[in-house]
Amino acid sequence: MQPITTELVNQTIIKRPADSYKGTYGRILLIGGNPHFGGAIIMAATAATYSGAGLVTVATDASNFTSLHAQLPEAMVLDYHDTDYLSELLTDMDVIVIGPGLGTDDDAQAILLTVLQNVQPQQRLVIDGSAITLMASGSFDFPAAEIVVTPHQMEWQRLSGLTIADQTPTANHLAQQDLGVIAVVKAHHTTVYTDDQVWFNPGGTPAMATGGMGDTLAGMVGGFAAQFPDFTNAILSAVYLHSAIADDLAQKQYVVLPHQISRLIPVYMHRYQQKS
Amino acid sequence: MQPITTELVNQTIIKRPADSYKGTYGRILLIGGNPHFGGAIIMAATAATYSGAGLVTVATDASNFTSLHAQLPEAMVLDYHDTDYLSELLTDMDVIVIGPGLGTDDDAQAILLTVLQNVQPQQRLVIDGSAITLMASGSFDFPAAEIVVTPHQMEWQRLSGLTIADQTPTANHLAQQDLGVIAVVKAHHTTVYTDDQVWFNPGGTPAMATGGMGDTLAGMVGGFAAQFPDFTNAILSAVYLHSAIADDLAQKQYVVLPHQISRLIPVYMHRYQQKS
Amino acid sequence: MQPITTELVNQTIIKRPADSYKGTYGRILLIGGNPHFGGAIIMAATAATYSGAGLVTVATDASNFTSLHAQLPEAMVLDYHDTDYLSELLTDMDVIVIGPGLGTDDDAQAILLTVLQNVQPQQRLVIDGSAITLMASGSFDFPAAEIVVTPHQMEWQRLSGLTIADQTPTANHLAQQDLGVIAVVKAHHTTVYTDDQVWFNPGGTPAMATGGMGDTLAGMVGGFAAQFPDFTNAILSAVYLHSAIADDLAQKQYVVLPHQISRLIPVYMHRYQQKS
Amino acid sequence: MQPITTELVNQTIIKRPADSYKGTYGRILLIGGNPHFGGAIIMAATAATYSGAGLVTVATDASNFTSLHAQLPEAMVLDYHDTDYLSELLTDMDVIVIGPGLGTDDDAQAILLTVLQNVQPQQRLVIDGSAITLMASGSFDFPAAEIVVTPHQMEWQRLSGLTIADQTPTANHLAQQDLGVIAVVKAHHTTVYTDDQVWFNPGGTPAMATGGMGDTLAGMVGGFAAQFPDFTNAILSAVYLHSAIADDLAQKQYVVLPHQISRLIPVYMHRYQQKS
Numbered sequence A, B, C, D: 001m002q003p004i005t006t007e008l009v010n011q012t013i014i015k016r017p018a019d020s021y022k023g024t025y026g027r028i029l030l031i032g033g034n035p036h037f038g039g040a041i042i043m044a045a046t047a048a049t050y051s052g053a054g055l056v057t058v059a060t061d062a063s064n065f066t067s068l069h070a071q072l073p074e075a076m077v078l079d080y081h082d083t084d085y086l087s088e089l090l091t092d093m094d095v096i097v098i099g100p101g102l103g104t105d106d107d108a109q110a111i112l113l114t115v116l117q118n119v120q121p122q123q124r125l126v127i128d129g130s131a132i133t134l135m136a137s138g139s140f141d142f143p144a145a146e147i148v149v150t151p152h153q154m155e156w157q158r159l160s161g162l163t164i165a166d167q168t169p170t171a172n173h174l175a176q177q178d179l180g181v182i183a184v185v186k187a188h189h190t191t192v193y194t195d196d197q198v199w200f201n202p203g204g205t206p207a208m209a210t211g212g213m214g215d216t217l218a219g220m221v222g223g224f225a226a227q228f229p230d231f232t233n234a235i236l237s238a239v240y241l242h243s244a245i246a247d248d249l250a251q252k253q254y255v256v257l258p259h260q261i262s263r264l265i266p267v268y269m270h271r272y273q274q275k276s
Helices: A006-012 A038-050 A062-071 A083-090 A106-118 A130-136 A153-160 A169-179 A213-227 A231-249 A258-272 B006-012 B038-050 B062-071 B083-090 B106-118 B130-136 B153-160 B169-179 B213-225 B231-249 B258-272 C006-012 C038-050 C062-071 C083-090 C106-118 C130-136 C153-160 C169-179 C213-227 C231-249 C258-271 D006-012 D038-050 D062-071 D083-090 D106-118 D130-136 D153-160 D169-179 D213-227 D231-249 D258-271
Strands: A027-031 A055-060 A076-079 A095-098 A124-127 A146-149 A182-185 A191-194 A197-200 B027-031 B055-060 B076-079 B095-098 B124-127 B146-149 B182-185 B191-194 B197-200 C027-031 C055-060 C076-079 C095-098 C124-127 C146-149 C182-185 C191-194 C197-200 D027-031 D055-060 D076-079 D095-098 D124-127 D146-149 D182-185 D191-194 D197-200
Touching (some): A006 A258, A027 A038, A038 A062, A038 A258, A055 A083, A062 A076, A076 A083, A083 A106, A095 A213, A106 A130, A124 A130, A146 A213, A153 A182, A213 A231, A231 A258, B006 B258, B038 B055, B038 C076, B076 B083, B083 B106, B095 B106, B130 B153, B146 B231, B169 B182, B191 B231, C027 C038, C038 C258, C062 D062, C124 C213, C153 C182, C169 C182, C169 C197, C231 C258, D038 D062, D055 D062, D076 D083, D146 D213, D153 D169, D169 D182
Parallel strands (some): A124 A146, C095 C124, C124 C146, D027 D095, D124 D146
Antiparallel strands (some): A182 A191, A191 A197, B182 B191, C182 C191
């Protein structure tokens, strides 16, 4: 196991070239938020936007449009039941995040299927939350694309077949190799599994143990993946900064709220960006 | 009467164990907010979330979903008229808060009945606001559970039969013994009655005399009860910090708004947590 | 003409008695906000709440409930078309504010009529914005109550019959005597007319010349009137602090937004409250 | 090419006369925000309001009213499908901004046509975003009015016929002369073309390369045009301050969010206003 280092993050968060525009920093589509769990996709989209993704679109239940726009006017919206429009938009995206607050009902399954059928090999796909549970059901196959899954330990149990007690780095890595996708297994110290490496995140605090923290990480992973060329390093840097911010906030707070992390992403990305 | 002390609060707010996750900090369901009083359940849920409850769900009138999510995406929502879903969720909860903005009409009574019929002995139940008025009507019995009521003096009059003038600590304690549930009687100096003790809260300021302050306390009591093993100490610590925050804000403000208290809960819990 | 003085404000904003509760600080109903001008009643209610009114209710078009609650959960709501409920609530109120964003159509007239028919002599009534224009139409009479009107110069022209050029303190005072209600005539230096006195406000800045500023003042006047026994002094103190806050903000801002004033009311009321 | 200078900005942002009122600072109507892109018109209206425009009205899809009012109660709203009301309001305006989030469908075209048919020669018209794309379609003619277009490079390609590679200052100026309207061509260093001059903006940072930044500029241009007599200088000053704020924020942030710029406009206008 290797730690994710400050150096890796510094090298990943490149200085933005002067002559760039919003398209340079990627188009990202976040899909989730059913009528009960709308807050999850709001938190994910907030994190993606504050991470600097160039253009952020949210596909969600229409009942969530207003609450999203009331706090994040930067995001565009569509009804995730509008399959034609969803399919059309999918082809334009650099990164797709699916899962936060998606749920597991028939609608959720249909939406996931639309994504899996339309994603292209060069696109990056972040599969989170209930979309992981659906993938674990055996009814869906991972498509050809750059894919990362971001399960917590119970979701990883469903996907890998490993009980939480059996989720050692070695076992997790073997399971990841079987799946063929990058895996971020969220825990006190999160571990990340790629084809050739096992990483662990040095940070993390129990002050982060609150609802929405995973949605925020999924949005950050998506936002970083939209901007930085190396997919693995983008993921690792998002994981690292997500907990670095929380660790700092936890110096003065018993619990850290997801939106507090998102608000600080631009400051921490500046602090950790490439020097000179 | 014993004062609630800083030491009691310090011992209650334990340092979070490193290897914990959101489930460790409890599942809480807050029920209330009719079409007129939706803000009350928003304020209660905000307080519960900022208190660090692991997973927060709000059962309310559907007209309140958007305004809730616009400021608190961390909370999940359901329509409190959906009795089947409500009953199902109730069984999963560690703490249930009922009352903020619930009202007293037929719908409110039906919802309260659903809660009373489904609550389990090991669950913690916070009964606040109009739910207290309903309990006082004589049409409902306290179920077997860990229960606290959080009346202001007029609600306590309805529930205990004691006029405000007669609400001495001794009379209140006798009334509490009859009811068999913990009672937080809100006043300038709030008093708390348990089976074997009478507590008084040293803090409190007239700057707190504003709408929504009680809803915020109910949410804090719920949030603390979701995390800390000793129910009485959780209640006492919430009462203490609620006014400690207000007292500090009142050094510079003529009136203290409920959301200002909620925003500071994480900082005060950190400051008052277990040392070493 | 007499200036409104710091001393007058100090004597008006009494230290809150320790043993008080939200009812001590008044029940206020704010009425306005049609489907086009919903923001006006939101700004007025925000000012009333931050002024420390004990219980704030807003009667508005139902389309405004969500945007109000998304930023001000402290307020309760009702549909101002629900005449029965409105009439019932009116009897419970200490202060009624009508006008911000009300408009002048048939609905607005019907609502104004309901208020004028139900208001009681001991209640305080703040008539602002389009409600002033309606009063000026000649179709409505001032009821027996403690009344203040808060026109800008054009509205005062409609109500008093004085063209703006003719609005001298002497002429205004005569017009006020005819009307028999207190008049706050908003201008660069606002003047206030009571039966026996003409006051002028020393503060005021052109940075306040922006939409919503008058709605905010109406809410403050209502909030102060809900708490302080002397009606005239409550009005004068609200006028004074509204511009005192703006003057301070304008030291660093080219324009001052209404919500920025409201956020600071609790701090300024503390600073200007009764000494010792 | 001439740089936009601090001196030009200082002379443009005049000290507000003491005896002024909200009407002095202009009536502005912002038109845009379809059901997918509602955030764009929210961001534009926010920028116009914080720029100090006296009275701000937003014509948008009715689905955006609540999310707008939840964060900007200062704005009035109307449904942009209500052609009669829209036409009526248009005649009262000093400045009209059309385009942010408008889209290009039949509805958008009908709305644009209503504006083009009703605008008066003395009115100022800011054409942004999808309204530029529609103007470039050849189906619409620029009306007689004071007009500025604010395209990014791709929109300018559509409108001018110049490919991005061919967009030199000289070529752009010739194209602008053909069109007969002022053109703000947004790029790393934005350039502005008037009948007799080419200006370039010294500021700008890639931290601004994020969705909504252009909507914010359009709103600022509108807000400045509502207040300051010289149209060209108003435009140039808005362009200058928009990036000056972003440059300062980018000293500590990797990415700058549009609303962060808007919040600081009043402070920067104060700092850059006319001295003595």
